[in-house]
Amino acid sequence: NAGVTQTPKFQVLKTGQSMTLQCAQDMNHNSMYWYRQDPGMGLRLIYYSASEGTTDKGEVPNGYNVSRLNKREFSLRLESAAPSQTSVYFCASSEAGTGGYTDTQYFGPGTRLTVL
Amino acid sequence: AQKVTQAQTEISVVEKEDVTLDCVYETRDTTYYLFWYKQPPSGELVFLIRRNSFDEQNEISGRYSWNFQKSTSSFNFTITASQVVDSAVYFCALSDVVDNAGNMLTFGGGTRLMVKP
Numbered sequence: 665n666a667g668v669t670q671t672p673k674f675q676v677l678k679t680g681q682s683m684t685l686q687c688a689q690d691m692n693h694n695s696m697y698w699y700r701q702d703p704g705m706g707l708r709l710i711y712y713s714a715s716e717g718t719t720d721k722g723e724v725p726n727g728y729n730v731s732r733l734n735k736r737e738f739s740l741r742l743e744s745a746a747p748s749q750t751s752v753y754f755c756a757s758s759e760a761g762t763g764g765y766t767d768t769q770y771f772g773p774g775t776r777l778t779v780l
Numbered sequence: 781a782q783k784v785t786q787a788q789t790e791i792s793v794v795e796k797e798d799v800t801l802d803c804v805y806e807t808r809d810t811t812y813y814l815f816w817y818k819q820p821p822s823g824e825l826v827f828l829i830r831r832n833s834f835d836e837q838n839e840i841s842g843r844y845s846w847n848f849q850k851s852t853s854s855f856n857f858t859i860t861a862s863q864v865v866d867s868a869v870y871f872c873a874l875s876d877v878v879d880n881a882g883n884m885l886t887f888g889g890g891t892r893l894m895v896k897p
C-alpha cells in the first residue's frame with residue numbers, strides 16, 4: 665500500500681516549456697487535489713477533483729490544467745511554464761466525495777519544480 | 781472567507797522543553813474541521829490530527845496535545861518534552877462544510893520548530 669505517489673520528484677524547466685506532473689493513489693479515495701507550496705507560505709489549492717470525471721478550480725488555478733484520468737490518477741499540466749511557477753507541488757487524496765462531509769487529506773511526497 | 785493564522789514563524793527550543801504552537805482561524809461557518817500536519821526536513825506532509833467544530837474536548841496523543849477553544853477561534857498544539865525528531869514545520873489547516881463540495885483545505889503559513897540537543 666503505497667498511499668499517494670508522485671512523479672517526478674524533481675524537475676527543471678525552461679520558461680515556455682510544458683510538462684505534466686503525475687499523481688496516483690491506491691487507497692480507493694474519491695477526491696484528489698493539487699497544491700503548491702511556496703517558501704514561507706502554507707499550501708495553496710490549485711485544482712481538485714471531488715469524484716472521477718469532475719474537476720474544479722481552487723485558489724490559484726491560472727497557468728494550470730488538470731485531468732482526472734480515472735479514480736486512481738490525477739495529473740497536473742503546465743502548458744507554458746513561467747518562473748512564477750517555481751514551487752513544490754503536492755498531490756493529495758481523501759476518501760470523501762461531495763455531500764458536505766470533510767475527510768482527512770493524505771499527501772504525496774511532493775515534486776520540486778524549478779522554472780528558469 | 782476562511783483564514784488560518786500561525787503567528788509564530790519560527791520557534792527554537794532545547795530538547796526536553798515543552799513548546800506550544802499557536803493557530804487562530806476565521807470562518808463564517810458553524811460546522812468546520814481543523815487539522816494539524818507535520819512537514820519534516822524530508823519534505824512530506826504527515827497528518828497529525830483532525831477535529832470537528834462540535835468537539836471541544838482536548839486531545840492527547842503521547843507527547844502531543846491539542847487545545848481547541850471555539851471562544852477564541854484557536855486550535856493550539858503542544859509538544860511535551862520535545863525531542864530533536866520533532867524538528868519540522870507544522871501546519872494548521874481549516875476546512876468548512878457549506879462551500880466545500882471538494883473538501884478544500886486552507887492552510888496557515890506554518891511554524892518552523894527547531895529542537896536543539
